[in-house]
Amino acid sequence: MDSSLNNAIKIDDIQSYVDENLDLFSKVLNSLESVSGEAKSYLVKKTSKDGRIDNALLEKHQYEGHGFAWFETYRISLRETLNWYKSLKDLNKSSKLESGILIFAFSEYLTQMRNGIMMSQTEVVRPSILGISQESFSFYESPDVANLIKIGSSDSVKDEIVSSLENGIFPNLGLNDETLEMIQDQFKKFTDEEIIPEANEWHLKDDLIPDEILKKMSELGVFSIAIPENYGGLGMGKVAMCVVTEELSRGFLAAGSLGTRAEIAGELIRLGGTEEQKNKYLPEIATGNILTTAVFTEPNTGSDLGSLSTRAQVDGDDYVINGNKTWITHGARSDLMTVLARTDSNQKGYKGLSMFLVEKPRGNCKNPFPMDGMS
Ligand SMILES: Cc1cc2nc3c(=O)[nH]c(=O)nc-3n(C[C@H](O)[C@H](O)[C@H](O)COP(=O)(O)OP(=O)(O)OC[C@H]3O[C@@H](n4cnc5c(N)ncnc54)[C@H](O)[C@@H]3O)c2cc1C
Structure with missing residues (x-):
């Protein structure tokens, strides 16, 4: 040329x-x-x-x-x-x-x-x-x-x-919606002021995003956007979720992915959970009191989740889950896991899989998994 x-x-x-x-x-x-x-x-x-x-x-x-x-x-x-x-x-x-x-x-x-x-x-x-x-x-x-x-x-x-x-001039997303544009402005400001000045330091030190930032994110509604209003959320849907995630990720990918964890768990509980589970978890996820994590991928199973091998076996009134998971975003600093495991080993593919809600104590950098049987 x-x-x-x-x-x-x-x-x-x-x-x-x-x-x-x-x-x-x-x-x-x-x-x-x-x-x-x-x-x-x-x-x-x-x-x-x-x-x-x-x-x-x-x-x-x-x-x-x-x-x-x-x-x-x-x-x-x-x-x-x-x-x-x-x-x-x-x-x-x-x-x-x-x-x-x-x-x-x-x-x-x-x-x-x-x-x-x-x-x-x-x-x-x-x-x-x-x-x-x-x-x-x-x-x-x-x-x-x-x-x-x-x-x-x-x-x-x-x-x-x-x-x-x-020069900080980004293309117009063409949202054509005053509320979404307002949300975008709000999160742009938050990201510019609270995330970007610190992000590189968090990254270099391999630190967790500080609790006070998490608190501000909760107050701004990061965790409640996709949770239905009748369970304490804002019920704003996927586009709003994308706008918020994009703005936060512009500053720090880990900040953007925090909110999407709540969206994934919220969606699974909303669509597949019992009424009791919805009442118990959704309002707490919306306020950011319960941080969630999605536990699906395994060392040998990525896109093809139908072939995953983590097993959940009945033991008295409980299930015991055995297996290895990897790539779990915000795995340590979370209180509730949505764990995908095989409950029926006679069924191949997706049919033998079940989704579990597993509570865990929140970890930190020094002690990521303060729970017996989990490392
Ligand atoms: C930053 C990050 C965060 C993540 N967070 C989480 C998390 O919180 N929880 C969680 O469970 N997982 C998480 N993951 C894992 C993620 O979901 C997997 O990486 C993803 O499912 C892809 O799996 P894989 O890496 O094993 O790649 P594979 O599925 O093995 O794919 C490898 C290659 O094969 C290609 N390929 C895949 N399927 C086909 C097909 N059918 N036909 C042809 N080619 C194909 C792909 O395009 C790719 O090029 C995260 C990953 C990343 C990178």
């Missing part, structure tokens, strides 16, 4: 370019939709038996299946990025930052879809693996699309995005 040409593109021109070419973005999406249809038919043919998706065939072609999931994720992400930009533009809220993000996303993701999506360091999904012919991507070579890609990957676009972020 000719970088001198790239550098010559001015960001103000790019916003006008984007606004004048929104139809071209839509045309690209239409082309991608037909490419996606081609890949889907190919995959269905490879993995079907007697007119239905066959598990054994899907397992055999899991690389293609996984790759198609990535391809579709990219396609839908581009579609929603364009919708996001268009709605901002309609409200006169789009700026050069948002237009830069839109064109950069199209340029980068489209190029990856055309040439190979990197699922991991060693797994690249190329179109041919998904049965996509070269001709299907011929739209990528057309002069107007090639120009869009060139502009989107230009240094001017990247510089604009990076310097905005460095």
Whole structure:
């Protein structure tokens, strides 16, 4: 690519370019939709038996299946990025930052879809693996699309995005909801004032987030956002949860993940718990008095939880749980665990699993698990 040409593109021109070419973005999406249809038919043919998706065939072609999931994720992400930009533009809220993000996303993701999506360091999904012919991507070579890609990957676009972020200017999320915008402002302020100045120190010292910060987070409603109102929460739902998590994580990932623990446990108890469990735990989770942790992953089981091996066996009136868990966020400093374990060893996969609510004493850095039988 000719970088001198790239550098010559001015960001103000790019916003006008984007606004004048929104139809071209839509045309690209239409082309991608037909490419996606081609890949889907190919995959269905490879993995079907007697007119239905066959598990054994899907397992055999899991690389293609996984790759198609990535391809579709990219396609839908581009579609929603364009919708996001268009709605901002309609409200006169789009700026050069948002237009830069839109064109950069199209340029980068489209190029990856055309040439190979990197699922991991060693797994690249190329179109041919998904049965996509070269001709299907011929739209990528057309002069107007090639120009869009060139502009989107230009240094001017990247510089604009990076310097905005460095100056604390973040893209408008397009929430279009006064309450959500208020929550975002509130948590932005909290993160700037209370989290960012300390986060690096906590990280370097491997410290827990101090209790007084936790208290302030509770007061701001971090733990109660997703808990229903009739159980003492704010009942604000997933989007509010995402807004809060994103703002806190901007300052420190561990701060963002604290609130999501309450959301995971709250959801499990709300959907699967007894009325007694809901009354006992949900209000305490909402106030932050009970900190929760999600205990699912094992050393040999990550995404495929159906194959986990931790066992829970009946012992008198109790269950005794034996097994190894790993990657458990806020595992030590928590009072209640949602533990996934196998209760029926005759059943394979998800069918033999149960979710347990297990209370535990809260630990700290010096003594993470002050409980017999747990280390
Ligand atoms: C920061 C962090 C916090 C975490 N916190 C928690 C927590 O609080 N509680 C908890 O229980 N767990 C937690 N986890 C664990 C997390 O849920 C697992 O890492 C996740 O489920 C993925 O499992 P894995 O790492 O074993 O990877 P694997 O599932 O083994 O995946 C490895 C690779 O295989 C690919 N792959 C997976 N499935 C398929 C498939 N079907 N077909 C093709 N390819 C596939 C993946 O894309 C990946 O590239 C945390 C992880 C991280 C990184």
